[in-house]
Amino acid sequence: MKWIVMGVLILSLFALLFIVLKKKLGFGWLTVFGTHMVLATVGIYLVNFSGLITTVYIPLNPVTIGTVTVLGLPGVALLYGLKIYLISS
Secondary structure, three states, X not given: OXXXXXXXXXXXXXXXXXXXXXXXXXXXXXXXXXXXXXXXXXXXXXXXXXXXXXXXXXXXOHHHHHHHHHHOHHHHHHHHHHHXXXXXX
């Protein structure tokens, strides 16, 4: 099973590199993506420790950071809403 996962990972890496080099995108998109990830992490951190909602804590993990990276700050509201809904029910 470990070899299958490693094979898929390597194949995905080569496919991504092929697309980046074929379309001549360059690696500037990595800077934008990295900036979005850092801002997502800072956004979750600030909302967690600002004291606005003291009963809910959103952990900093790849899933939550990825959600906020893709959705932006409304993603933080989505995560808080899901956390409140799932805890209260």
